[in-house]
Amino acid sequence: MASFVSIPRCDLDDSPERTRSLRSGFLQSCDRFPGRPALEVAGKAIGYAELRDQAAAFAGAFGATGDDEPSLTAVFADRSVTAYAGILAALFRGHGYVPLNTKYPPDRTRGMLSRSGCRCMIVDADSEAQLDDVLAGVETPLTILLPHRDDVDDAAARWPVHRFLGARDVAGAPMLDPAPVAPDGLAYLLFTSGSTGTPKGVMVMHRNVLAFVDVMADRYGISEQDRFSQLPDLSFDLSVLGLWVAWERGACVCCPTARQVIKPGRFITDSRLTVWTSVPSVAVFMKRLGGLKPDQYPALRWSLFCGEALPLDITQDWHSAAPNSVIENLYGPTELTVACTYYRFDAETTPAECERGIVPIGQAFPGMTIQVVNDDLRPVEPGEVGELIATGPQLSRGYLNDRVKTEAAFVKPLFRNCGTGVSPVEQGSERSVNHRIHRRDAGATQDAGATQDSEMISKPSGDGRVFYRTGDLVRRPSAGGPMTYVGRKDDQIQILGSRVEIGEIEAVLREQAGVDTAVAIGWPRTAGGAAGIVAFLGTDVAEMDNLGRGVEACLPPCMVPREYRLMPNIPRNANGKVDRSALLRILEESK
């Protein structure tokens, strides 16, 4: 089991690698296994040393980092060598990375780019097709690297405000020595759905993700012989698992093309994977297309599912298809750095431990502390349902430039009688909690550039620490059993692994349709959430083509309704609130 790594040394000196940061494991693997494959994209391998040199040249092309520059670099690239070299280049510059996604509407991407304050961006060949749309209206001068292009003059002519770099700049660049990084500096910034229509940027620090990587790499005994799947887009934090846990130990990251993603089973076999990570929906998809047959994937050692509720029946089918792999269910929100609980599947004992056919989420990672609490942040009794709150080394820094939302979600319950701190949930039953909530200190959401001065979190103040409120309802274990997932507390819904704020979709629908009432319902329902969205609009007339296009321009694909229904009199309950269960019944009846 993992020995939990404490906060990294803070003595920044002339040697940047004295302070461990996210890139350190990759650089060590470069020294230990320079010729071994670090990455395989579309079946083509690239070695550790080669990838390092490419990233260092990217970093060098940008030149020295400006002092007044926010310490983040955007990577508008996916499923390409440029995407991964770009992330490494950001870290070599001493920056965190901000993954942008071509599947998102350009307006949304532009918003993320501007909110992150990035001045530098790395773009791959496929994503360049969207670049003009993203740049429209961006007034802050950017330095944009298009490493696939020999000639960037036309782009520079179209966008005189920005500076463009191409392949020649990379080839002629001095390789940049990694710049110093503070442990509290940002490793990456990922955006999650926000209820008021603006995505929230989650600030994950180096020490957060290093804690996560150490738990994973130790627990699964990862070595240079392993080959990891890398299915999720880089804008989804599950990608952090496959990427950084593999690189920490010299393993190979196998990234399927968008086409290979359609046939994950073929990808497992062709890429000779030993470690599988995905959202459970991928397994459901594989089963549906006949890709989960007994003993189909004998080479898999580990199968790690994360991101949404894991149905028991699919897990059993996976167990039979990959009989030599140990299956674990990981749980955690982006704010707690990918995952913070685990549960190991056991064909004999798991069925009895499931709740409503969903595999338990188990127990906290070593080092993480979990409590199951009521609305006053008092622990509920064993066997009762409450909200999961958690703290520990993986607790992120909060939402970028959004103090209100940070203070609402990162709270400081004052636990009494806790001389040694809050105990993990299994032992925490008799602890009493003072229900006064101390909001996170001011300053928690300063600009990402001001990462050096953080005294923000996890410092015990009195006997209380800052906990993140997940909004997830779980059943507190009793008698040594595992924790089980019950559902969401609020109007978030899980759609294929993404946490989506229903309120964000409804805000866009109201605006685009020009109606007062718009309701988004997750439909069809799946074990852990929904496969898509159906929209009800409180009107009997709508210009559907324009509406569809308008909505698609505002929301990522998983949040775009798959069906619109016009309903002038949307059912309401006695309090005048929209009766969502009535709408759900309408959908069920019309199935």
Added chain:
Amino acid sequence: MTTTAATDVRAFLLEQYAEPLARHGVSAEQVSDGFDLLREGIIDSLGILDMVAAIEERFGMTIDFENMDAEQLTRVGALSRYVEAAIRCRT
């Protein structure tokens, strides 16, 4: 015994996706054997499951797509022939 020919499957797909095809300005005649529903944006990767469900419902049987590779699964000609063969095997 009736068998379902690949042309029936093709006709079903054209009917099923008539609206998005029209939106993309593609007429039935322009849908060649090699026309890729995914690449042309007629369906997305999630839409593959809907497509499979629709085919299975229309032709009244479940079909194992495991032996079809990723390049072929969303091409009208290859998909139609695969479904035809699957139905023929069953009947």
